[in-house]
Amino acid sequence: MRVRTSLTTLAATAVLLASPATATASAAAQPLSAPHITNHFQLAASQQPENITVDRIGAAYLTFSFARQIVRVTPGSRPHVLATLPAPAKANTPNLGKAFVGGIARADDGTLYVTYATGTADLTGVWVVRPGGRPHRIAALPADGLPNGLALDQRTDKLYVTDSVHGVIYRLPACGGEATVWAKGTQLEPTTFAGANGLKLHNGSVWATNLDRGTVLRIPVTATGTAGKIQVRATGMPSIDDFAFTGHGDTLLAARDDNQVDLVRPDGTHSTVLTPADGLQTPTSIAVHGSKVYVPSAAYMTGKDPNLLIAHLGR
Numbered sequence: 001m002r003v004r005t006s007l008t009t010l011a012a013t014a015v016l017l018a019s020p021a022t023a024t025a026s027a028a029a030q031p032l033s034a035p036h037i038t039n040h041f042q043l044a045a046s047q048q049p050e051n052i053t054v055d056r057i058g059a060a061y062l063t064f065s066f067a068r069q070i071v072r073v074t075p076g077s078r079p080h081v082l083a084t085l086p087a088p089a090k091a092n093t094p095n096l097g098k099a100f101v102g103g104i105a106r107a108d109d110g111t112l113y114v115t116y117a118t119g120t121a122d123l124t125g126v127w128v129v130r131p132g133g134r135p136h137r138i139a140a141l142p143a144d145g146l147p148n149g150l151a152l153d154q155r156t157d158k159l160y161v162t163d164s165v166h167g168v169i170y171r172l173p174a175c176g177g178e179a180t181v182w183a184k185g186t187q188l189e190p191t192t193f194a195g196a197n198g199l200k201l202h203n204g205s206v207w208a209t210n211l212d213r214g215t216v217l218r219i220p221v222t223a224t225g226t227a228g229k230i231q232v233r234a235t236g237m238p239s240i241d242d243f244a245f246t247g248h249g250d251t252l253l254a255a256r257d258d259n260q261v262d263l264v265r266p267d268g269t270h271s272t273v274l275t276p277a278d279g280l281q282t283p284t285s286i287a288v289h290g291s292k293v294y295v296p297s298a299a300y301m302t303g304k305d306p307n308l309l310i311a312h313l314g315r
Helices: 012-018
Strands: 032-040 049-054 060-064 069-073 080-084 100-106 112-117 125-129 136-140 147-153 158-163 168-173 180-184 196-202 205-210 215-220 231-234 240-245 252-256 260-264 270-274 287-289 292-297 307-313
Touching (some): 032 270, 049 287, 049 292, 060 100, 060 292, 069 100, 100 158, 112 147, 125 147, 147 205, 158 196, 168 196, 196 240, 196 252, 205 240, 215 240, 240 287
Parallel strands (some): 100 147, 147 196
Antiparallel strands (some): 032 307, 049 060, 060 069, 100 112, 112 125, 125 136, 158 168, 196 205, 205 215, 215 231, 240 252, 252 260, 260 270, 287 292
8 A cells, every 4th residue: 555644654764864863852852841642542543643723722623634534632532523524436645545634724713724635626625614514625726736734824814735746835715716826946846755745824924844855944925925935944854744833933843754853943953852752653743832832643654652742832
């Protein structure tokens, strides 16, 4: 079965050997402390968390990628399924071979947006679940692509989506409609397997990662809403997935599918702050809520104990 779930399997080892190593840690390193697993998920039920967002009270909303589910989780509780996306008649998802629910974003009114890739034209795209409603697609995306990361700009009512196969970032109205290519370039493209991956809006820019290239990218949003020049802000992080900023500055925490979480500083230097010793099992994304850092692990590479870890963030 040709599956390199969470966008990491083919070429990960080669990239790791070819890239500069970061500092290692046997347990949490500053600014993180007191990491602990709050939730264990069922691998047999495909409860593998791909992406996360957190509401104002600290409840987590996760995509279970191959279960095609969107769930709500409070620390220590069982996941509550909010929606299950329809299965394709025959999935033909590029690079993965099966249906994949990727990124998630949440509006202040509780509306949830997710990316869905099936390799079929009738289902691939951006889907929405409104409170108490049923999931439905609001924008189609190319069936031969792999929509992945997702970010919502509530100020302009726009959604941004990375495509890890085509190596572009799309933009579309949050109310639904046609998606157009907002940013493209070599820095977003894959080299062997997957390019543009994680995605966040921060301080007037769109930030993204490139899994194959091991980079963090910043793309300013111009006064007219177009994409500015792509800037490479950090390098040397093979298998980088999604990420989250620690505060108002440009320091961020990045999940890496090779079983670590890196602290990335504004000057591009980075060091490891969480490792398998802390319970990581192929971490895929990060959320920061106050002084708490949420790290879901999908166990794509390890094949055991998908979970949700929470650590304390020092300021």
